[in-house]
Amino acid sequence: MSSKIRLGILGGGGDSLIGVLHRVASSMFDSFELVGGVFNPNIEENIGFAERIGIPTHRVYKDFDTLIEKETALPENQRMQVISILTPNFLHFPMAKKLLENGFNVICEKPMTTTYEEAKILKETLAKTKAVFAVTYTYTGYPMVRQMREMILGGELGEIQKVDAQYYQGWINPIIHDKEKRANTWRLNPEKSGISCCVGDIGTHAFDMIEFVTGQHVNSILADLNYLYEDNRMDIDGTILIRFSKNVKGVIRASQIATGEENNFTVQVYGKKAGLKWEQENPNYLYLLEDGQPLRVLKPGHAYNSKLSLDGTKLPPGHPEGIFDSMGNIYKGIAKAIRGEAYNSGEFPTIIDGARGMDFIEKAVESHRKGNVWVTLD
């Protein structure tokens, strides 16, 4: 029998954006075997997709409740061990909760839930189990993001004094100006997406990233969001001032109407001694800035990188690492946790990060609705 971890997937069908990333990432280190799931709510498409990707169809279920019923009836050494939730946001909470209650490990896409209250309930549910719970803030798996974290935690920048994260996309621009299109996009529908579109979808990546690389918690925020049209109930752009403490401050700039932008996610952290800059569209370069010194560029796979960074590099220097590798590294960490092996806390984001993300989203919307006021995070 295979020693691979038996993986199920919810959502992520042939019609999805993120499914292929999880399938490739999970297969990257030969640790997981995709054994079934519910890829699509339409049974024909669900089965057809499973056939196309070569998954035996007897474990491809018509819906989530059937998956729980049939999988829990299987002997433990056959049952799915971990299930990835890749559906639209509103399904994350009910699915994750039921999975935990039935003894499964969970990998959940961000945003983890649609409300902070749900996130807190999930934390309580997890506390009653021994399950592993990961939230796929994909970008934290990049070798040079891990390197950035290790350098900052190791004090190489000195005391942090400025943090800036920008996440600019333009994909909503061709949708938002057309009334019918904006009414038919699930990310702009609060019933499916939660209370926020831009902050919930990409602002949350930026928030997680700055807490990940600095190792510090944001204390309070002030948000100015943009909705553009009266009938649009979801933010599609936002500028959020952040404070870690009295003298450590910064900004998160997120937009889905930054016309023509693709996935322009950058993070910059400046300390008393030096600064570090990283860009998602050019992820193999980490820029080190120092007073009076030439700019230095750090790259993956070199011995000068930290153990955590090198653990996420598969080939010698000069072989670019991309988004699939980044998610692959997260799955690699999750596999270690499921197998009970030692791992570094930076190897994958957990329910704590997922819940902080939900607190951030809700407080950003609250700050904006109250007239752009400072709001404290838990």
Ligand SMILES: NC(=O)c1ccc[n+]([C@@H]2O[C@H](COP(=O)([O-])OP(=O)(O)OC[C@H]3O[C@@H](n4cnc5c(N)ncnc54)[C@H](O)[C@@H]3O)[C@@H](O)[C@H]2O)c1
């Ligand atoms: N980590 C990242 O960087 C990242 C990037 C993109 C999306 N996401 C997240 O991934 C999730 C999915 O996003 P997407 O862009 O792939 O969405 P999508 O709309 O492209 O795909 C959603 C998939 O879920 C399936 N689905 C819908 N209802 C279902 C049900 N009841 N049971 C089973 N499957 C069902 C759909 O058929 C489809 O295959 C979202 O929560 C999103 O925020 C994360």
